[in-house]
Amino acid sequence: MNPHQMKQLVSQHTGELRTQAHQARLHVQRPGPRNSVRHRAGWTLVEIGLRLAGPSDDG
Secondary structure, three states: OOHHHHHHHHHHHHHHHHHHHHHHHHHHHOOOHHHOHHHHHHHHHHHHHHHHHOOOOOO
């Protein structure tokens, strides 16, 4: 691949990554029940509970 094609490919890929990052940022910053502290804390507690209830490695 020649240098010009490589630069074009890098430029295209960088643009796609920036677009995806921007969309992800908008999704996270979107207000609503799924982005509330209560929602995130609830799912954190669920995750902790599942880890505690999971199989232990003690045999």
